[in-house]
Amino acid sequence: MKKKILLVDDSMMSRLMIKKCLPSSDQYSYELQEADGGTKCLDFYRKAPYDLVLLDLTMPDMDGFETLEKLREMDPDARVVIVTADIQQKAAERVFALGALEVVKKPTSQEKMTAVLEKYL
Amino acid sequence: MIDYPQLVDNLSIGTIVINRALEVVLWNRWMENHSHIPREQILGKVLTEEFPALKQKGIPWKVQTVFRLGNFAFFSQKLHQFLFEFENTKYFRPTLPYMQQSVTLVPLKGSDGTVEYVCISIFDVTDSVLYQQQLIESKRKVEELSKIDELTQINNRRHLMTRLNEELAVHERSGCVLSVILLDVDDFKNVNDLRGHICGDYVLRKLAGILTSQLRQYDILGRYGGEEFGIVVPGGGIDQALVVAERLRSKVEKFTFECDNNKFNITISLGLASTRGNLQATPQELFKMADEFLYRAKASGRNCVVAPDYKDNHISKDSILCSGSRDVLNKTSPISS
Amino acid sequence: MEALTELRQGALQEIINISFGRASASLAELLKVYVALNVPNVQEIPQSQIIESLEQRIGIDTDITVVQQSFTGDFEGEVLLAIPANAGLRAIKMLGQGRGFAPALPATDLEMEAFLEIGNIVIGACMGQFAELLNTSLSYEVPDILLTKSSITNLRRDESNKDVKALALLIKTDFQMGDEALSGFLFILFGQRWFDMLYLALDKFIEEMT
Numbered sequence: 232m233k234k235k236i237l238l239v240d241d242s243m244m245s246r247l248m249i250k251k252c253l254p255s256s257d258q259y260s261y262e263l264q265e266a267d268g269g270t271k272c273l274d275f276y277r278k279a280p281y282d283l284v285l286l287d288l289t290m291p292d293m294d295g296f297e298t299l300e301k302l303r304e305m306d307p308d309a310r311v312v313i314v315t316a317d318i319q320q321k322a323a324e325r326v327f328a329l330g331a332l333e334v335v336k337k338p339t340s341q342e343k344m345t346a347v348l349e350k351y352l
Numbered sequence: 353m354i355d356y357p358q359l360v361d362n363l364s365i366g367t368i369v370i371n372r373a374l375e376v377v378l379w380n381r382w383m384e385n386h387s388h389i390p391r392e393q394i395l396g397k398v399l400t401e402e403f404p405a406l407k408q409k410g411i412p413w414k415v416q417t418v419f420r421l422g423n424f425a426f427f428s429q430k431l432h433q434f435l436f437e438f439e440n441t442k443y444f445r446p447t448l449p450y451m452q453q454s455v456t457l458v459p460l461k462g463s464d465g466t467v468e469y470v471c472i473s474i475f476d477v478t479d480s481v482l483y484q485q486q487l488i489e490s491k492r493k494v495e496e497l498s499k500i501d502e503l504t505q506i507n508n509r510r511h512l513m514t515r516l517n518e519e520l521a522v523h524e525r526s527g528c529v530l531s532v533i534l535l536d537v538d539d540f541k542n543v544n545d546l547r548g549h550i551c552g553d554y555v556l557r558k559l560a561g562i563l564t565s566q567l568r569q570y571d572i573l574g575r576y577g578g579e580e581f582g583i584v585v586p587g588g589g590i591d592q593a594l595v596v597a598e599r600l601r602s603k604v605e606k607f608t609f610e611c612d613n614n615k616f617n618i619t620i621s622l623g624l625a626s627t628r629g630n631l632q633a634t635p636q637e638l639f640k641m642a643d644e645f646l647y648r649a650k651a652s653g654r655n656c657v658v659a660p661d662y663k664d665n666h667i668s669k670d671s672i673l674c675s676g677s678r679d680v681l682n683k684t685s686p687i688s689s
Numbered sequence: 690m691e692a693l694t695e696l697r698q699g700a701l702q703e704i705i706n707i708s709f710g711r712a713s714a715s716l717a718e719l720l721k722v723y724v725a726l727n728v729p730n731v732q733e734i735p736q737s738q739i740i741e742s743l744e745q746r747i748g749i750d751t752d753i754t755v756v757q758q759s760f761t762g763d764f765e766g767e768v769l770l771a772i773p774a775n776a777g778l779r780a781i782k783m784l785g786q787g788r789g790f791a792p793a794l795p796a797t798d799l800e801m802e803a804f805l806e807i808g809n810i811v812i813g814a815c816m817g818q819f820a821e822l823l824n825t826s827l828s829y830e831v832p833d834i835l836l837t838k839s840s841i842t843n844l845r846r847d848e849s850n851k852d853v854k855a856l857a858l859l860i861k862t863d864f865q866m867g868d869e870a871l872s873g874f875l876f877i878l879f880g881q882r883w884f885d886m887l888y889l890a891l892d893k894f895i896e897e898m899t
Binding site for chain 3 (some may be wrong): 409413419422425426428430431432454456
Binding site (some may be wrong): 322338 | 707724807
């Protein structure tokens with residue numbers, strides 16, 4: 232069965248950049264969906280859970296911290312990897328406390344994203 | 353190939369390079385000349401230990417940020433005047449006790465992008481600081497000149513009215529009463545006609561001096577016109593202004609003027625007005641009112657103070673407060689206490 | 690002149706986002722505080738409307754202090770950092786706690802020095818990262834305080850610059866430093882002359898990244 236990935240980022244450019252780093256879908260057999268904000272992410276997830284959520288932190292409608300918190304409330308097993316430009320230690324501590332699996336720094340790379348998929352799918 | 357050491361030595365900019373331990377690795381000739389420290393003596397030494405004053409100037413912090421963030425840092429002449437206490441060496445021009453300096457700290461990065469050294473450039477900005485000071489001073493002088501009456505060196509009428517306007521705005525907000533005094537030299541025409549204009553000018557100058565010496569610091573005195581002077585008494589009602597006015601009248605009456613070996617006395621008449629009952633009064637309205645009472649003072653025999661008397665915040669036309677020479681006092685009602 | 694397409698705008702926003710992210714990490718390490726970032730906003734506006742749009746974004750009733758710094762290199766422009774007027778003491782405290790910022794100056798000068806220092810660090814860190822992402826480097830001029838505890842309406846632009854059609858690129862971001870909540874707005878202005886260079890660099894970035 233195909234795994235489902237949700238990519239959450241308000242910036243179209245950022246989504247493009249992340250998608251470029253993801254391995255091809257036949258190589259890893261996954262289905263990718265995009266959400267341009269925290270609210271939409273929660274809506275999508277409520278309808279049907281995803282196997283992995285790639286989540287940005289700085290977003291205008293609902294930031295990544297809040298989205299992560301609500302997501303994990305909805306589904307305590309939600310698997311979330313943070314992809315962010317906020318690379319401060321404090322930010323990482325906060326998202327790990329909220330149950331994130333890993334923090335990937337922007338701009339990311341193909342090696343990095345392949346490793347993430349390998350590990351969490 | 354350009355000879356860079358030669359270039360650095362011939363720059364008319366102080367150039368120092370330090371490493372992470374703050375040890376001096378470059379000290380150009382400009383620095384040698386102004387600090388009188390030859391490079392052999394300072395190379396390898398810790399800069400902030402050779403110049404402990406740099407610590408007070410916040411240099412370690414700035415160097416730190418350059419090493420850690422790789423950014424430029426600056427040291428403002430406006431705030432610090434100078435980084436190094438270098439004497440100015442200009443003999444033929446006005447100058448300042450110490451060379452004014454603007455300083456830039458620049459990161460020098462290695463091939464891997466990390467900051468290896470910090471270059472400190474010291475610019476001598478004494479001349480531009482001097483020009484700026486001169487400019488500010490001339491601007492101040494022009495402003496001052498446009499406010500001061502040339503003969504008496506007190507406020508001119510325009511500035512007196514401006515100040516009164518400012519005071520009125522403050523008083524209106526606070527609800528406090530403000531008073532003004534308008535005074536005029538009695539028979540000044542006689543002084544001019546009998547003793548000449550030079551003597552007349554002397555009387556006005558001297559009078560301005562007497563008035564100034566008798567007023568409080570926050571009272572505002574100005575030359576209103578020819579031999580007329582206006583005074584603003586902030587935060588005071590008529591009673592307070594009356595005390596001030598009477599003190600002025602009595603001081604002037606007792607003062608002996610001396611001109612061309614002739615000794616003589618003069619007297620002044622004073623009219624008062626206040627914003628009581630009319631906090632929105634304009635400067636013109638106030639001085640017009642004071643002028644009416646000044647006219648009454650002249651009509652009552654001069655050398656006296658005449659002020660409005662208030663009943664329930666309205667001026668009572670019949671009852672006038674007055675003080676002055678004995679014969680005037682006898683003719684009118686005494687001052688209410 | 691080619692326009693600021695959606696793609697370029699997105700790229701610029703992302704570059705600012707990444708560079709400010711890196712800048713805040715260095716600031717966080719240096720000042721030992723958490724720097725909260727917001728999504729940057731990029732807009733193309735006529736130069737004649739810079740003051741008006743700053744007024745709109747900051748509000749004319751707020752008293753602010755504005756630090757200005759010019760940068761030169763492959764692109765030229767200036768950065769304005771607007772900090773609320775009452776932030777002076779918090780700034781001094783934060784720098785002092787951070788790492789021995791304590792020059793011997795009278796109180797008002799110390800406040801100005803703290804503003805200049807914060808301005809220089811924030812501007813230098815952000816623009817440094819920005820330049821690095823675009824494979825170039827920038828030089829900076831002495832920062833200046835344009836406005837001291839006053840409304841943005843008191844900021845006057847150079848009236849000699851009569852080219853009302855000239856465009857500027859205005860990038861706004863707000864940040865918040867530490868629990869003391871020292872917040873501010875950062876505006877980057879590029880003059881139109883440098884758009885070509887900037888767009889070229891952006892297109893190259895887009896090509897490499899997507």
